[in-house]
Amino acid sequence: MTSHMHRWTGVLVSVAWLGTGCGDEKKEEQEPGAYDWKLPAGFPKPRVPEDNPMTEAKVELGRRLFYDKRLSLNGTQSCASCHLQSLAFTDGKQHAEGSTGAIHRRNAQGLANVAYATSLTWANPSLTTLELQALTPLFGTEPVELGFADKAAELLGRLGQDAELASRFKEAFPENPEPVSMASLTRALAAFERTLISGNSPYDRYIYRGEVDALSPAAKRGMDLFMSERLECNHCHSGFNFLDASASELTNMPVQAFHNTGLYNEDGKGAYPTVDPGVIELTGQAADMGRFRASSLRNVSVTAPYMHDGSIATLSDVIDHYAAGGRARQVQGGQLSPLQSGFVRGFTLTKEEREDLLAFLEALTDPQFLSDPRFSDPYGSP
Template identity: 35%
Template sequence: MKQFVFIVLLALLTFSCKKNEVDMAITPYELKIPSHFPAMPIPEDNPMSVEGVELGRRLFYDTRLSLDNSISCASCHNQANGFSDPQTFSTGVNGEIGKRQSMALVNLGWQSAYFWDGRVETLEEQVLHPVSDPLEMNQSWDATAQKLNSVEEYQNEFYRVFEVVDFDSTHIAKAISQFLRTLISSQSKYDVMYKYQNGLSLNAFEQNLYSQITNEEWAGMDLFFSLTNGDCLHCHNGPLMEIQGLFSNNGLDNTFPDIGRMAVTGNSSDLGKFKVPSLRNIEFTAPYMHDGRFSNLDEVINHYSFGIVESPTIDPLIEFAHQGGVQLDAQEHGLIKSFLKTFTDENFLNNPDFKDPGAY
C-alpha cells in the first residue's frame, strides 16, 4: 500500500511539473509585416513573444508607472488620435506641462531615432525616458520596479517572458517595446495607391479600398509628389511615408527658443532642426509640429504655401523658401488636404489588439 501511495504521489508530482512547464512556455510572436514594407529589425536581446507583447500592452496602460498613479503611457498617446495627444503639450503628474508635442506612435520598429531631437537610437531606450522625466511620470525606475514587483500577476508574467524573479527597468522597457513594435499602420488608401503605382498586387480588402479612392485624392497625390507644386516628397516618401533619421528646419522661425537637434549634437548647423515625423493618420494627430502651433491641416498647408521663414539652417530641400513657400492656390490646397487624409487607417485606429486590456 505504501509503495502504491508513493507511486501515485510521484505520478501527480510529475504531472504537476509537466503542467507548470507547459504553462510557463512562451509563444514566438509572428509579426505580420505588410507586403510593401521592408523587414523590421528586431533586437537579438529582445525577441518578440505573444506573452511579451501582451505584457507590454498591459504596462502601456498601467498608471503605476507614474509617481501618483495618475497617468500611463496611453494618457499622452491615445489610440483614437493615432497614439498622439490632442493637447498642445501633455500634462504630467502634479500638473506639470511638457515642452514639446507628444509624437504619434506608429511603425516605430523601423525608426532609427526617437523623440523630436532624436536623442536616443533604440526603442527600448526611448521607453525609459518618460517614466523618470520630472515633467511626465516623475518616478524613479527603482520605485517603478518596486511597485510592479508587488503585483503577483506581474511577477508571474515577467518570470514567464524573461525568466527573472526580480525584474527591473530593462525588462519593463523590453516588454513595452515589444508591444510598441506591433503598432503597425499599413491599411490606408495611401497604401493601396502606393502598391497600385508600384505594380504590387492588391488583396480583397485593398481592392475594395481602391474602388473608394476619389479623383481628388489621386490629383492630390500628384501635387504632393510634384517638384514644382507640393514639393513634399523630399521629407515624406515611400511606404513608411517618412525618411529615416531625417531632421529638418522646416521654416517655422528665424530665432529658436527650442534649439532642437543641436541640443543633442552640439553642432550649430542643427539649430532649429527637428525629426521629420510620419504622416500616418495625420488627420487625427493634431496639433502639428514640435510645439503644436498648428491646430489643423489647413494651417499646416498654409505654412508650406506662404509661411516659410528663412534662417541660416533652413532645409535646402525647401526649394521655394525664398518666396515663402510653394504658393498653392485654393484648389491645390484642397487637393493636398484630400490626399493627406488618405493616410487614415481605420483598422489601426480601432484595432482591439491595441486597446486597454484592463489592469492587474
C-alpha cells in the first residue's frame, strides 16, 4: 500500500479494464453470505462500491490473496510483507522494500480503518478506491513492489493453476464466466482490506462504551490537550478515525485533505526535497508543495517511524516536531515555511503535559486488532 509515482509498462490501467468499483456507492443488500461487519461501538458503516458488495466468501479469498507470496513475480513477498498485522499493518521500516530489493522513497502506510479513507496514498488524490490502488504494488515499476509490470497474464495463470484457490474465486464471484480475473483479484483484496477495522482501544472503551477507568488519569489529561486549540492536533486527526479525510455511509461530501507540516523548507520558501515534493508532483500547483495526507493515529504507538518519508523515529520526536512549529523551523534558524499548515505553529509543554500527551496517544492502541485471527495469515507462514 505504499504510494509512489509509477511508470506502467504494457498494463492498461483504466476503470473499464479493471471494473474497479469507482462508481456511485450505495447500501448493499443483506443477502445470504453477505459480510457481517461486527462494527465497534461508535463506528459507522464504511462506504462500499456498488459493483463490489461485501461477502464472506470474497473477504476470505481476499485474506488468502493478501498473504500469498505468489502475488510477487519472484515469489518472495505478499501484500502482508509490507503490512504486518502486529504493527497495525505497517512494516516498521523507514522506507518500504520491494520484492526485488528496491527501496521506496516513502514509508509504508498502515491499513487500520483504511475502509474509511478518502485517499489511499501519501500524495495522490486520484487513487480513491482500494480496487484501483491494488494495481500500484502489483504492476508499478518505479519503484518495483511486487514486480508483475506487463505480466498480468502470468499472475492470473499462476493463481488459476491452484485448484483450491480457483474454487474460492468461483465461490466469491459466481457471476463471472472467468472467475480468476484481474477485476476479481483486486476486488477480493479490497474487500478484505475493508474489514481491517480497529476500534477496541482504551480510548474507544472510555468514549463509546462508558468504561470510566479504561483511560488512565494521565491519558485523560492528554486527551484534553490533544483536543485543545492550543495544540491543534484534532484539526487533522479528527473524528472516530483520527483522520480528517475519512468517509462512511453517513458522509454526504467525502473530503480529501493534504497538509504541509513544515517537515522541510530547503530554500526558505517552503521547498521540499526534489525526490519527493508531495502533491505538487501530480498537480503542478505551487500551493501543493510539501502537502501529504495525514495518517490516522489509531495504533500510532506501533507504527513508527513516522511521516511520509519515515524521517521521525519516535512519538516523542513527533511531539518535538509539532511543538517547534515544524522540523524545518528547528534546523533552519526558526523560519516558518510560508506553505505549511496554519495549524502547525508550535506550542510549549511542561514535562508532565508531554507525558500526558504520550499516554493518550498510546491509549489509541487496540491490542485485539493486532492479533485478531480474522485478519491473520491463513497459511500460518513464519
